[in-house]
Amino acid sequence: MAPSQLPDLFDPVFTLQDLSVFYGDYEAVRGVNMRIAPQEITALIGPSGCGKSTVLRCLNRMNDLILDARVAGKVTYYTEDLYGESVDPIEVRRRIGMVFQKPNPFPKSVFDNIAYGPRINGQRRGLDEIVEEALHRAALWDEVKDKLKQNALALSGGQQQRLCIARAIAVKPDVILMDEPCSALDPIATTKIEDLMQVLSRDYTIVIVTHNMQQAARVSERTAFFTAEVDERGERHGRLVEFDSTARIFSNPADKRTEGYITGRFG
Numbered sequence: 001m002a003p004s005q006l007p008d009l010f011d012p013v014f015t016l017q018d019l020s021v022f023y024g025d026y027e028a029v030r031g032v033n034m035r036i037a038p039q040e041i042t043a044l045i046g047p048s049g050c051g052k053s054t055v056l057r058c059l060n061r062m063n064d065l066i067l068d069a070r071v072a073g074k075v076t077y078y079t080e081d082l083y084g085e086s087v088d089p090i091e092v093r094r095r096i097g098m099v100f101q102k103p104n105p106f107p108k109s110v111f112d113n114i115a116y117g118p119r120i121n122g123q124r125r126g127l128d129e130i131v132e133e134a135l136h137r138a139a140l141w142d143e144v145k146d147k148l149k150q151n152a153l154a155l156s157g158g159q160q161q162r163l164c165i166a167r168a169i170a171v172k173p174d175v176i177l178m179d180e181p182c183s184a185l186d187p188i189a190t191t192k193i194e195d196l197m198q199v200l201s202r203d204y205t206i207v208i209v210t211h212n213m214q215q216a217a218r219v220s221e222r223t224a225f226f227t228a229e230v231d232e233r234g235e236r237h238g239r240l241v242e243f244d245s246t247a248r249i250f251s252n253p254a255d256k257r258t259e260g261y262i263t264g265r266f267g
């Protein structure tokens with residue numbers, strides 16, 4: 001999509017205002033402002049340690065689970081303060097699912113992996129349909145329809161990752177966060193996940209952290225480039241340098257640091 005064809009972000013799913021994240025006294029990410037559009041793929045790229053995963057984890061309060069992590073500034077989900085007192089982090093993580101770098105199916109059957117979330121949510125009926133639909137949506141049904149009772153750990157790495165995507169979908173999320181979902185996969189499995197992401201982005205908002213710039217360029221509509229700035233005391237802080245349409249970031253970035261990174265001259 002050409003830069004000018006991207007819609008303006010009037011109704012973002014997430015609005016990050018002056019977001020900083022601390023681990024103890026260490027400010028890992030400083031002053032991030034950005035808005036994330038619905039039903040698009042937004043990529044977070046940048047050199048190692050610039051805070052991409054930290055920012056991603058703020059979007060479904062996964063950082064709450066890290067001892068010592070503290071978030072400052074504001075994250076708004078539609079119109080709601082995601083860190084507001086009345087917000088239930090468990091419900092947040094149901095609506096905003098996450099897929100990790102390493103496929104992490106439970107050591108259970110394929111069926112029970114997918115049915116796990118709905119069961120926890122009290123669902124007892126219609127599980128067969130839910131499991132089948134989630135597997136269809138994750139482009140895995142044809143490969144596993146005769147293996148629903150088999151242990152999920154017997155699947156290939158790429159199938160396991162699609163199973164994890166199906167597991168995320170089964171609880172009917174609104175957003176899927178992906179933290180380097182293909183880094184443990186071979187090129188064929190990676191292509192399948194990328195194709196799947198494109199299909200899923202018609203129904204879900206997707207935010208992906210990736211080290212692979214070609215992947216960001218292939219799959220995303222918008223790209224955020226982060227870097228780590230070193231302060232006067234020698235401490236590194238993750239900063240958002242530039243956020244724009246992916247077409248512009250990769251063809252005509254506004255900031256020299258972005259250009260240096262995408263042309264491989266730094267990072």
Ligand SMILES: Nc1ncnc2c1ncn2[C@@H]1O[C@H](COP(=O)(O)OP(=O)(O)OP(=O)(O)O)[C@@H](O)[C@H]1O
Pocket residue numbers: 023028046047048049050051052053054055066211238
């Ligand atoms: N649980 C943690 N406790 C303390 N410091 C952390 C923790 N997680 C991340 N950090 C630090 O925060 C900074 C940002 O890390 P983060 O993992 O978010 O960066 P990243 O850009 O995703 O890196 P990579 O591309 O290598 O995965 C780094 O300096 C890292 O060491």
